[in-house]
Amino acid sequence: MVTLVIRRIAVALVLVFGLATLVFFLSRLLPGDPALLFIAPSVPASVADRLRNDFGLSGSFTHQYISWIAGILHGQIGYSFSLHREVLGIIGNTLPYTLLLAGSAIALEFVLAIGVVYCLSLKNSPSRNRFFSVASISMYTIPSFWIAYLLLQTFTVSSHIFPSSHYHSVGIDTASWLSRNADFLLHLILPVCTLALPGAAGLSRFLKASVDQVAGMEYVLFARSQGQSTTRIFFRTILPNAIAPLLTLGGLELGTLLAGALITEQIFSLPGMGRLTIAALFARDYPLILGCTMTAGIAVIASNMLADILHATLDPRIRGVRRA
């Protein structure tokens, strides 16, 4: 297992480095001069030149690239042109929000998918299965912005049950610990549902197929013959064997969410990596673009690696194959 993790980390480092190099040169090819975005047109050209120099944009691309790599080796990703702060600090402030949103959404996706498939396994009815098939594919194909607006219309505009944006209410900072946390959870519900519903629909389809396959195995029949309850058989015998392939899917999904759920962040006015990346692109803020891209790359690679490790932990055959 340790060898597997070390090998994966080594590959991940090479991938992130390659990705960063690619993005570095691609971002430099974007049309538009970052220096001109931050000064008035009437300001003398010498000021723009000085600003370019301060931004590290003087010299050839190769020279800029070498300086940038040297900076990274010294632990400095760069300084944001548009937000006037260290990129590392900006990402450090933003990433926890994304981790929270993505983590909650993935957790809800698994809970919903397992719950739905469990309900279906209680009674094997063709009509139920048909309904599930249609409903899940419909939910999976609805765009997330549409789900967001449906939820907002229903639970905010019409009924005022949930707040529609941000992570906290105005003036809640002076309230009690309990109120602050209840308020925070209320704010989390709609964006997490927006992210999780389509993903849960997709996961449940995969899980259903996997559960149906496992349900026909002899060890499940043996468990039934022992008179174990349906619930016990589902959670103790079927699910551990059926869920392993879903971890890979979950890993991919988590990686995508960590790179930024732009539409959800935008609609619910939440800070996050998606909004940060788009703002950086529009501002031609090269250091921030690179920082966001590297974070997204690391997130995708790390979540896939996590899924592989979990898979290997749950399925001894994987470890066996690696050793062989």
Add this chain to the structure above:
Amino acid sequence: MSLYRYLVILCAVCTIVNGCDRQDAAKPSQPVVIALSNDVDTFNPLFASDATTGELNDLIFPSLVTPSFDTASGELHFSPSLAKSFEFSNDLKDITFHLHSNVFWSDSVPITAYDVQTTFSLYADPQVGSVRQSAADGMIKKSDGSVDIAKSVEVIDDTTVVFHFRQTYPGQLFDAGLPLLPAHIFDKISRKDLRTHESNRKPVGAGPYRLRSWTPMQEIVLEPNPLSPIVTTAKSPVLVFRIVPEYRSQLNQLKSGEIDMLLSLEAADAAAVTGGSQQISLVRIPARRYHFIGWNNIDQQSYAASGGKVILPHPLFGDARVRRALTLAIDRLKLLEALLNNYGVLAVGPIAPFFHWAYNDSLQPYAYDPQEARLQLQQLGWKPVGREKVLQKDGREFSFALCVPTGSPFWSSVATIVQEQLRAVNVKATIEHVERAVYWQSLQEKKYDAWIAGFEVPLQMQQQEFWSSDLAKNPFNISSYRNARVDQLLTAAQFSTDPRDAGKMWKELQSILHRDQPFTFLFWEDRIVAMNSHLRGTAINVLGTFQSAPQWSH
């Protein structure tokens, strides 16, 4: 317990928690919540480039004088603010400001005349690169062309400062009224580090408000500044600016009562928003923004190839008669009705109608007349050719790219309608969407044939940079318009301190631009501010939204 019961209990808890919030919302001490589309760039007026950032900075930083707008004449007037009084010299070239004594910055350090001098040395310093550097253009200069700050802003004593200008001009008080910065902080910062310094996030001001918190991409909270020498803030509300990037989300939050104010309501929503259960009122602010179709007056290829030395007329739009014919072909009244629900007026030039002293109300907008447009183009030698009947002259087809920035559905709609209307007079326009940053840079580099854009006009009359023939010095003359008489008028009007004389010049300038149509001026767009009706004291006008904020109440 069944799942259904759990859901009912969850909904009940949510309703109770939210209900508590709503009861609080009725309390008079409740903060005023305002939605902003974008986060603020900086809390430093040296670098505050967009209008909202500028307005928030104005709440935090004090000024010597405060402007007011006379709606009858359309003139700006100034009254003392941090200065308790001011007077002009006999030749009007000098202004002496007498500051209040015993006034303090929000960190309790006294404000003195030296703060004023330091501030203007920062505005004037090219190394700082302030967006307001042009405010120092009228000051006394050294032989090398740099501003002589000791001679321009003379400190007499702690409470007296004199501004000396090279010559008189109407904007002297406007320029002297820029936000002030604390010298005891900015003296310690290297000028090249100012743009990125920590102080830009933790401002020390003396305006009616001070920064309580700033959570990037989330919210900005301003609280009344008890040390402010400018206004009494004992009853002023806390202002919470929430960053809500999506317009539809802003609208939903206004309807649900989560925000109190939406700064720019789309005209299409004006009727619907006032019909809901939430009591919402609208304030219509006279237009400061006009939209236009820009025509490049010069041949951009020869201009670029010669490094700006060769200036030839544009093969399509170089002739003012062609540009006038194109204006006749565009039904601007229909555009105004369809896209702005008549929240605006047709434009005849670049001077806003509320500047009554300078606006030429004798000019009538060109009427929509496609027949006349066709006739005029034919008289100029443009004849329909081929199956598509696109106009041609000397083998050149009348076809061009009409550029629009991405992420602007309003201008995209204008482009689509204009494209159809031009097709009716056999002119072929192809719509090209260009990424926003590239679009504005390319406009300044004069790369496009035609484009759709808009300008927000400043309150201090300023047209030099848009119409002066010196193209290299004025990148905002994006249509590359050149006219010797306009240059004379611009120079004379900008130094005329008599509004009646200046008014005549501005009116003549509008007549010339109306005749020459360097742009097809479309319309002025009114701004609609939507707010909950329980807000009181919101005297919002063309000067800005938040000037009266200290007097707001629920």
